[in-house]
Amino acid sequence: MELLEAIRRRKTTNGPFLPDPVAEFDQRLLIEAAGRAPSQLNSQPWRFVVIDERSLIEQIAEISGGSMTEAMSNGTFFERYKRYFRFSQREMETRRDGMLFDRMPAPLRPFTTQVFTPRGQKMMNALKVPQTLGAENRRLVSGSPLLLAALLDRAEYRPGELSSFYSVFSLGAAMENVWLTTLQLGMGIQFVSFPMEVPGQWERIETLLDVPDDLELMAVYRLGYLPADQRRPSIDWTSHQRKLPSQYVFDNSCRVPRVGWDSPPAE
């Protein structure tokens, strides 16, 4: 696959993967791609835990689903992230960022405008939306043949110091390499970050992975091969929309937006 095509097609997989184990050859390619990323002074601050043990995957799935239910039912998730939620194509096209909830069970649709009010939260809790979503998330994670934990060496990741920014930046580059390589391999990938949203849950994953004091667990992903027909969860979003270059590029000065680049360049 051409690199540019892969960049354009890259997306988050919200649905299930095939249960097939990820071939060791493919796992090694993903890790090689990660390790080829740039890093400050070639420090290579990233570390990875490849997780394919069933019981471990299931325990992490339970933590993930439970965290999602908790963050959604106590309101912290919606409060924290409400500015990224879109409920109509029109809103998405105007804002060009955030997540468009384009798949929603019919009984819930009338309530989307109230989702961020105390009444809306009560309604969602009464309809057990957080439980439904948490159970679905648990199934998605436990049905994944592979999880990948991304860590940083604490000798490089020193919060409050410049090195912390450099190492996070480097890990981001490594993960983008992994992400792009999944396309070549017919795989998908999704962040598992709800356990970070709920106090105590990330630490449970650190314990399961025996993370030592000199490493910091930064992210967990689920990966697998993509089925031919990709089923969507009952509540689902798309976030393929992107801002126009004139919204994020400036011309020599931050006061001057770059105009004329909003349609793709002619090949």
Ligand SMILES: Cc1cc2nc3c(=O)[nH]c(=O)nc-3n(C[C@H](O)[C@H](O)[C@H](O)COP(=O)(O)O)c2cc1C
């Ligand atoms: C730091 C970070 C955390 C993220 N956390 C989650 C997550 O918890 N669950 C999820 O499905 N996607 C997560 N994502 C993926 C973004 O939602 C996604 O990249 C964005 O909406 C654009 O969609 P796309 O990847 O399909 O292009 C995360 C991405 C980043 C960079």
